[in-house]
Amino acid sequence: MIRRAALEIQAGMVVNLGIGLPTKVINHISSDQPVCLHSENGIAGVGPVVPLEVADRNLIDAGGGYVSTLPGTAFFDSSVSFALVRRGRLDLTILGAFQVSMNGDLANWIIPGLFTPGAGGAIELAQKARRVAILTSHQDKHGRSKIVRECSLPLTAAACVDRVYTDMAVIDVIDGQMVLCEIAEGLAVDDVVAATDAPLQVPGTELPTF
Amino acid sequence: MLTDKTTTIESAIGQIGDGSIVMIGGFGVPGTPFCLIDELVRQGQTGLTIIKNDANETGTGIDHLLANGQVKKLIVTHIGLNPHAIQLMNENRLEVEFCAQGMLAERIRSAGAGLFGFLTDIGIETELAAGKTVVDFEGSPALIEKSLKADFALLHTHRADPFGNLTYAASALNFNPLMAMAADKVLVEVEELVALGDLLPNTIHTPGPFVDCVITLPELTKEYGVVQR
Numbered sequence: 043m044i045r046r047a048a049l050e051i052q053a054g055m056v057v058n059l060g061i062g063l064p065t066k067v068i069n070h071i072s073s074d075q076p077v078c079l080h081s082e083n084g085i086a087g088v089g090p091v092v093p094l095e096v097a098d099r100n101l102i103d104a105g106g107g108y109v110s111t112l113p114g115t116a117f118f119d120s121s122v123s124f125a126l127v128r129r130g131r132l133d134l135t136i137l138g139a140f141q142v143s144m145n146g147d148l149a150n151w152i153i154p155g156l157f158t159p160g161a162g163g164a165i166e167l168a169q170k171a172r173r174v175a176i177l178t179s180h181q182d183k184h185g186r187s188k189i190v191r192e193c194s195l196p197l198t199a200a201a202c203v204d205r206v207y208t209d210m211a212v213i214d215v216i217d218g219q220m221v222l223c224e225i226a227e228g229l230a231v232d233d234v235v236a237a238t239d240a241p242l243q244v245p246g247t248e249l250p251t252f
Numbered sequence: 253m254l255t256d257k258t259t260t261i262e263s264a265i266g267q268i269g270d271g272s273i274v275m276i277g278g279f280g281v282p283g284t285p286f287c288l289i290d291e292l293v294r295q296g297q298t299g300l301t302i303i304k305n306d307a308n309e310t311g312t313g314i315d316h317l318l319a320n321g322q323v324k325k326l327i328v329t330h331i332g333l334n335p336h337a338i339q340l341m342n343e344n345r346l347e348v349e350f351c352a353q354g355m356l357a358e359r360i361r362s363a364g365a366g367l368f369g370f371l372t373d374i375g376i377e378t379e380l381a382a383g384k385t386v387v388d389f390e391g392s393p394a395l396i397e398k399s400l401k402a403d404f405a406l407l408h409t410h411r412a413d414p415f416g417n418l419t420y421a422a423s424a425l426n427f428n429p430l431m432a433m434a435a436d437k438v439l440v441e442v443e444e445l446v447a448l449g450d451l452l453p454n455t456i457h458t459p460g461p462f463v464d465c466v467i468t469l470p471e472l473t474k475e476y477g478v479v480q481r
Contacts, residue, residue: 082353083279083423097478100282100410100422106333108478111422119425119457120279120305121361124354128374152379158342159332163353165375200377 043226045070046252047136047177047207051077056086058127058167060137060150061105064177067136080132082163084123087115104163124163128170135171137164139178139206141193144240146203146215148176149195161198168199180208180237187239189213189220210234212252219243227251254415254448257466264439264465265291268404271299271324275360275402275431276314279305280333283424284313285408285441286475288467292406293320303327303360303402305353305427307334312475318346327400329353352380355397357430363399364433364462372397405435409458412442413449416463417456425457432458439465443472 044063048070051057056078059065068090071077079088082104089110092098097108126132141149148168151161168174181187189206205223206213211234212224221243225234231249235242265288268274274292278284293316300323307328308314315334317323325347331337340346351359352375362370371394375381385396407428410421418440420428432438445468 081423083282084425085423094478094480098422099476099478100424102280102282102423104279106280106479117422117425119429120353120357120427121430124357127354158338160328160330160348160350161352161380162330162332165352165378165380166354169374196379197377 043207043209043252044177046212046224047175050134050136050175050205051075053077055133056080056131058082058132058135058171060135060164060167062138064136064138065105065107067177080123080126081109082120082123084118084120085109085115086118086126087112089115124166127163127166130170130172132167132171134173134175135167136175136177137168139176139188140182140195141188141190142176142178142203142206142215143190143193144215144220145218146201147193148174148198148203149193150198152196154196164198168202173204174202176203176206178206178208180210187237190239191241210237213242221245222249224250224252254460256414257416257463258414258445259465259467261287261291261441261467264288264467265295267437268292268295268297270297272297272403273301273303273401275405275427275435276302276304277405277407277426277428277431278308278313279423279426280308281476281479282422283408283420283426283428284308285406286313286473287469288406288439288441289313289316290473293317293322296320296322298322299324301325301327303400305329305356307331307337309333309479310336325349327351327356329356350380356400357427359397359400360427360430360434363401364430367399369396369398371395400434402431402435403437405431405438407432407438407440409440409442411444411446411451412440412466413446413451413460414466415448415460416440416458416466417451417460418458418463419451419455420457429458432462437465438463439467441467441469443469
């Protein structure tokens with residue numbers, strides 16, 4: 043599913059990959075693809091992760107990984123970094139999720155009482171990136187669907203999600219409906235529907251697999 | 253000739269009183285003024301409100317201030333790498349105000365620009381909007397975000413001159429140049445102090461008039477190094 047989500051990234055885009063699973067998308071972008079990765083702490087043109095032995099102590103991405111520069115990398119302060127996001131210069135963000143709802147609401151920053159780290163930059167990324175894709179397991183570790191009718195957890199942003207990539211399916215959020223677009227190889231449509239809390243619109247034609 | 257603002261770390265930090273509001277630069281390790289923090293721990297001022305992007309990691313940076321009981325309130329965007337801070341918060345032993353990261357940056361920048369605040373739609377349908385005033389702006393709801401000032405800013409810079417012209421390294425920029433504008437007293441630790449005129453005028457990130465005290469670091473402690481995970 044990470045490989046499938048990586049196809050979101052088109053030549054010429056400015057892209058922010060969220061912490062966790064989305065970070066791994068970078069391994070599936072070919073090095074000759076012209077893409078500008080943005081990091082919240084003030085980098086445009088983030089270069090590859092480097093081993094600790096050769097790391098620059100002053101050069102991390104927002105997840106704390108030691109990264110490198112590319113020809114053309116720029117550094118800037120946190121105000122400029124989020125101006126870039128809010129101004130609409132971020133073509134795409136791929137974020138993780140606890141829950142995504144039918145109308146594209148995203149909850150990914152707090153589980154009250156259990157996980158309370160703070161939102162970091164997630165709210166502005168979710169609200170202002172031109173396209174928001176979610177990369178997440180279809181169900182949580184208790185087997186509950188993360189694709190829900192309505193989010194029960196506090197929202198990161200309302201009606202922000204365009205598409206969801208999971209280990210089971212690719213789902214588009216269109217006008218308050220969730221439309222099943224692709225399914226994982228080896229699964230039947232019924233398997234996906236049964237594993238999903240939100241109602242899914244299933245096209246009449248055979249679905250592509252990934 | 254421009255003023256020489258170099259001073260000792262003891263006298264610079266000694267200006268901070270109990271109950272002060274203190275901004276501290278850095279995002280993770282880069283840009284965090286670990287030596288200024290260590291001196292604040294040594295002097296032991298209490299009842300502090302700390303404004304910082306994150307709470308560093310347990311056992312480093314501002315976690316020393318937390319462990320020493322010097323902090324009343326944190327205004328931050330993310331404390332996920334410091335389970336100790338999360339524990340103090342969940343036990344109601346530490347007040348924590350969370351901001352969206354770009355909103356924290358902009359509230360600081362806005363104060364630094366001498367403004368009262370700004371209107372935004374960021375966070376408008378989330379918990380972070382709680383307690384904030386919503387106004388109508390040309391037919392759309394907008395939150396009032398108030399500027400965020402401080403009594404002191406503690407910053408880390410790579411190179412500086414005695415007047416306080418500053419340049420930061422790589423991703424150590426982050427909140428440092430914003431906080432340099434938003435505090436009444438700006439205290440800066442410097443890895444490499446250079447002579448007046450050695451910094452090219454068009455490469456300076458923070459101009460000297462914003463800076464009050466320049467402290468040259470004799471050496472970097474191990475907290476400045478690459479984090480071995």
